[in-house]
Amino acid sequence: MRDAVTSLIQNYDRTGRYLDRDAIDDLKGYFNSGLARISAAAVINSNAAAIVKLAGVTLFEQVPELIRPGGNAYTTRRYAACLRDMDYYLRYASYAMIAGDMDVLDERVLNGLREVYNSLGVPSGPTVLGIQIMKDIVRQQVAEAGIDAGAYLDEPFDYMCRQLGEKDI
Ligand SMILES: CCC1=C(C)/C(=C/C2=NC(=C\c3[nH]c(/C=C4\NC(=O)[C@H](C)[C@H]4CC)c(C)c3CCC(=O)O)/C(CCC(=O)O)=C2C)NC1=O
Numbered sequence: 001m002r003d004a005v006t007s008l009i010q011n012y013d014r015t016g017r018y019l020d021r022d023a024i025d026d027l028k029g030y031f032n033s034g035l036a037r038i039s040a041a042a043v044i045n046s047n048a049a050a051i052v053k054l055a056g057v058t059l060f061e062q063v064p065e066l067i068r069p070g071g072n073a074y075t076t077r078r079y080a081a082c083l084r085d086m087d088y089y090l091r092y093a094s095y096a097m098i099a100g101d102m103d104v105l106d107e108r109v110l111n112g113l114r115e116v117y118n119s120l121g122v123p124s125g126p127t128v129l130g131i132q133i134m135k136d137i138v139r140q141q142v143a144e145a146g147i148d149a150g151a152y153l154d155e156p157f158d159y160m161c162r163q164l165g166e167k168d169i
Contacts, residue, residue, distance in 0.1 A: 093105075128164050
């Protein structure tokens with residue numbers, strides 16, 4: 001599992017270079033947004049259950065077929081599994097936000113997910129939509145808390161959506 005600092009050092013060490021201006025600029029960007037990242041993660045932590053619940057309600061309003069007979073989230077067991085997955089995405093997004101690196105998402109969330117979703121018929125389009133809905137809720141709550149909602153906030157959600165979408169799960 002990597003973070004912004006270890007990734008950068010690994011990269012420079014591989015070619016035996018001192019940290020140049022680009023590296024310093026990257027590091028400054030990371031540390032300057034550090035407090036906002038931590039504060040945003042705190043907002044997520046203290047509202048996680050409500051965020052997941054609201055995102056679920058919104059998703060099922062927008063794609064009601066999911067919870068009708070034949071839908072992948074139909075039956076209480078699968079409904080609960082869907083919300084649990086959303087909770088995973090939110091929690092790991094908060095880790096990646098702090099790390100400033102998406103490696104934790106590959107390693108802990110996305111690897112092998114395609115096969116699982118394929119075999120269980122979990123549709124990728126609505127999953128991506130659910131992640132986007134959570135992103136919007138988080139963005140709004142973070143802004144309401146007076147925290148600078150920069151690109152760092154969208155990055156983990158967008159990354160998961162891209163990976164889930166592209167891989168045609
Ligand atoms: C921490 C990393 C991690 C992830 C990401 C993860 C995902 C994950 N989601 C699963 C199932 C599932 N995932 C969903 C999700 C959905 N169905 C829908 O229609 C919606 C679009 C969507 C919710 C947004 C559902 C319904 C199941 C159960 C499917 C079934 O058993 O038939 C399963 C199969 C095993 C199980 O049910 O627990 C895994 C492994 N597990 C992990 O350990």
